[in-house]
Amino acid sequence: MAAQEADIVFLKNALNKQGECRPCNYLEGPNERMDGCFAYLTELYFLDQKEFKYLFQKVSPFLRKPSNEIGWALRGYFSYLKEDYQEAASAFLEAIALAPENLDNWLDFAFSLRHLGCDEASLKIIFNTKQVMKIMITGPIKNRKTRLIKSIKI
Amino acid sequence: MFETFVPKKFCREFVEARGHSCNVTALMAVVSGYKPCTDVWVRPSDLKSFLKAVRAYGLVVKQNIVFKMSSRHDLADDIVGKNRLTTTIAYGSRPGPQALGNHHLFVARSPEALNRAFALGWYPVIIGKRVIHSPLADAFRFGEALGYPDCCCEFFRSKNNWNRYNFLYEIFKNTPQGSAHYLCNPLGRNETFTYISHMPCAFNCQATVKQAVSFRRFLMKEEPAFIEKIDWHLRLPYLVFYERKIYAFDGKVIPGGIAYKAVYFVGLNNDFNPYLKRLSKANELRIEGKNVILLKDGRKTDCIEYDPLKAALEIPFTVQFGS
Numbered sequence: 001m002a003a004q005e006a007d008i009v010f011l012k013n014a015l016n017k018q019g020e021c022r023p024c025n026y027l028e029g030p031n032e033r034m035d036g037c038f039a040y041l042t043e044l045y046f047l048d049q050k051e052f053k054y055l056f057q058k059v060s061p062f063l064r065k066p067s068n069e070i071g072w073a074l075r076g077y078f079s080y081l082k083e084d085y086q087e088a089a090s091a092f093l094e095a096i097a098l099a100p101e102n103l104d105n106w107l108d109f110a111f112s113l114r115h116l117g118c119d120e121a122s123l124k125i126i127f128n129t130k131q132v133m134k135i136m137i138t139g140p141i142k143n144r145k146t147r148l149i150k151s152i153k154i
Numbered sequence: 155m156f157e158t159f160v161p162k163k164f165c166r167e168f169v170e171a172r173g174h175s176c177n178v179t180a181l182m183a184v185v186s187g188y189k190p191c192t193d194v195w196v197r198p199s200d201l202k203s204f205l206k207a208v209r210a211y212g213l214v215v216k217q218n219i220v221f222k223m224s225s226r227h228d229l230a231d232d233i234v235g236k237n238r239l240t241t242t243i244a245y246g247s248r249p250g251p252q253a254l255g256n257h258h259l260f261v262a263r264s265p266e267a268l269n270r271a272f273a274l275g276w277y278p279v280i281i282g283k284r285v286i287h288s289p290l291a292d293a294f295r296f297g298e299a300l301g302y303p304d305c306c307c308e309f310f311r312s313k314n315n316w317n318r319y320n321f322l323y324e325i326f327k328n329t330p331q332g333s334a335h336y337l338c339n340p341l342g343r344n345e346t347f348t349y350i351s352h353m354p355c356a357f358n359c360q361a362t363v364k365q366a367v368s369f370r371r372f373l374m375k376e377e378p379a380f381i382e383k384i385d386w387h388l389r390l391p392y393l394v395f396y397e398r399k400i401y402a403f404d405g406k407v408i409p410g411g412i413a414y415k416a417v418y419f420v421g422l423n424n425d426f427n428p429y430l431k432r433l434s435k436a437n438e439l440r441i442e443g444k445n446v447i448l449l450k451d452g453r454k455t456d457c458i459e460y461d462p463l464k465a466a467l468e469i470p471f472t473v474q475f476g477s
Contacts, residue, residue, distance in 0.1 A: 032235035032285060042290040046311045081291055111288045115273045123219070126286055127248055 022070050025103045027129055035104050038077045045081045066091075069098040069105070076108055085115035097145055100136035103129065113154065121152040155390075155402065155418045159346050159383060164376040167207035172200050175346040176422070179373075179384070183351070184261055185211045186376075188369040189301045191262035191271040192351065195221060201257055208261055215261050216272045219246045221279060222255030225425040235285030239278060240316050240466065241397055246279035246286070271299040302352040303361035310353060320396050320467040321353060329357040336388040336475035337366035341400050342420055347387035349373075357475065388475055393439060393446070395468040398426035401433060407474040411440035411447075432456050439472075446470050 025034035033039075044052040056078060063075045076091035092109035099105060110125035125132050135148050159175045160166060165182045169175045172194075183189035196204045208215045221244040229236045229243070247253045260275060262268035274296040276288035297307040313324040322341075334357035342348045349366040374381050390402045391412045398421060405414025417434055419427040433439070436448035436455055444460035460468070 030234055032238065032287065039290045042294065045291070046294050080289060107286065108289065111276070111292065114276070114288075117269065117273075123248055127281060129282070 022073070022099075022102075024099060024101055026101055027103050027133065029103075033104055033107075034102075035073065037074070038080075038108070041077050042081060066094070069095050069102070072098065073105060073108070076112070080108070080112060083115075085112045088112040089116060093145060093148075096136060096148075100133060100144075106133065118154050121154045124152045155404070155416075156342070156345060156347070156387070156420060159380060161377050161380055164373075165207075165211070167210060168204065171203035171207050172196060176344060177351070178346060179348055179369075180351040181261065182373065182376075183369055184213065184263060186369070186372050187263060188365070188372065189351070190264070190267035191260060191300055193218075193258060193260045193271070193275055193300075195256040195258055197256055198253075204259075213261050213263060214265055214268050215259055216268050217249050218258040218260065218272065218275070219279070220249050220253035220255045221246060221258055221277075223423075224280075225423075229280070230283075233280055233283055233285065235278075235287075236280070238316075239280075239285060242277050242279070244277075244279050246281045267299070271296070274299050297352060300352065303354075303359065303365065305361055306352055306355045306359060309355035314353075316466060318467075320469045322394050322397055323467075323469040323471060325353060325356060326394075326471050326473060328355060332476075333358040334473055334475045335363055335477045336385065337370070337477075338362045339388040339475045341392055341394065341402075342387060345420060345422075347384045349384065349388075357473065391472060391474040392420070393433075393470060393472050395470050396466045398423070398466070399429075399468065401429065405437075407472060408438075410442075411438060412472050413438045429458055432458065441470055441472060444469055 023034045025031050041052070041055075044055065059074065060078075063071060063078065066072045066075055072091050072095035076088045076095060079085070079088035079091055089109060089112035092105055092112055095102070095105040096109060106125055106129060110122045113122040113125070132148070132152060135151050136144050158169070158173075159178070160169050161178070165178055165185060168181050169178055177192065177194050180189065180192040181194070184192050205215060221242070223244045226236075226239070226243055244255070247255065249257060258277075260268055260272045262271065274292045276292060278285050278287045280286075294307075294311050297310055298304075309325070309328070313319050314321050337349055338354045338357045338359050339348065340350055340353050343351050343353075349370055350362055352362070354362040370381065387402070391405055391407045391414070393401045393403070393412060400420040402418045402420050403412050403414035404416040405412050414437055417430065419430050421427065432448060436450050438449040438452070440447045440449065446458040447454055448456040448458070458470070
């Protein structure tokens, strides 16, 4: 139980830090991935359903209307694990909008698209990450998501 | 031993198209409905004839990316994540006339099975300057999409962690001594002579035996000569270091090791074959802790020492599959 409480505190703290970003995995950076939370939740989901459900129950109120990147990413993780890839893709796209330089969000978005049959868009993100990132980083903030969707032809 | 096998008729086209028989039993299992889907690598020059064979057997196919295989020591230092690459070390590119390497294809009987396996079946691959992994959840679900038994998928999820475990050794530990069943032998699963293409949860996994028995029965009617060869290969004594470093012997298991006349590397990639020459010079091996002692006519001549700095956790063990 102690471990569960610690996990919940960690997740709640992450979610409550309004406007604060999680560490960014820059494209040119040295890390494969910065956020280990997705892999951790995946192991719980498959290997310890009881703890996963407990954790989800505690965190789910915070995921209804996420206010920051972590919240959207977490919503994406939970949706992905439940194989609701449409919801996962939407959540990861929101996370991208808030932190467009974070590669973790982009890859999670790309693999959600792969599950939705949007193979071309998924590959575009994976193989042309820099160019696709530019769409979200540069130009007016307004309509960034729409521009991205148009550009990668989702 | 471990040579290409050309079937008399059934699925012969796949072997002719690719010029080798690796994974042919997986394709046979898909054609005959014993497996929902499989994935294979096909050279650009073989693609046309392979796709023709796919169509001839009424299968559906979907192309993933192109893999240009590489070796660990050829990788540039600045590739992010290169040390975590395990069985497949390759650069990925998008399919097209410019792409260099082997096409990764998914082949299935139904579009549903195909799309599911395709979506889940992303192998870690180098793109640009970094290794791209799909979410872990995909790897955890991929086995189900390929028709692996539930118990084996579960075991994979808990033990297939290259940083913590040697997966084959975990399977070995999960097998009661002396009960390894030849139908559960996965050591040549990427080669020709095998009935299964997955890692079982134990070398006597009953769900795996059940799958293999029915497939073998089917194959017996189609290609009896092939059955004979597969059975023979599966029952050889093996020395296993990890998934890519496996040797088979013309010999017999003795207490603590193997006495042999000849040794063969199981695999096509010689990057993973550093010991063949040394093993060939001896005619007996013994496992002592994590070291392999080599003997010639009863006298110790060499020792393959355990190296904890290797990229994969290597724990040598010997096994011979019976029943």
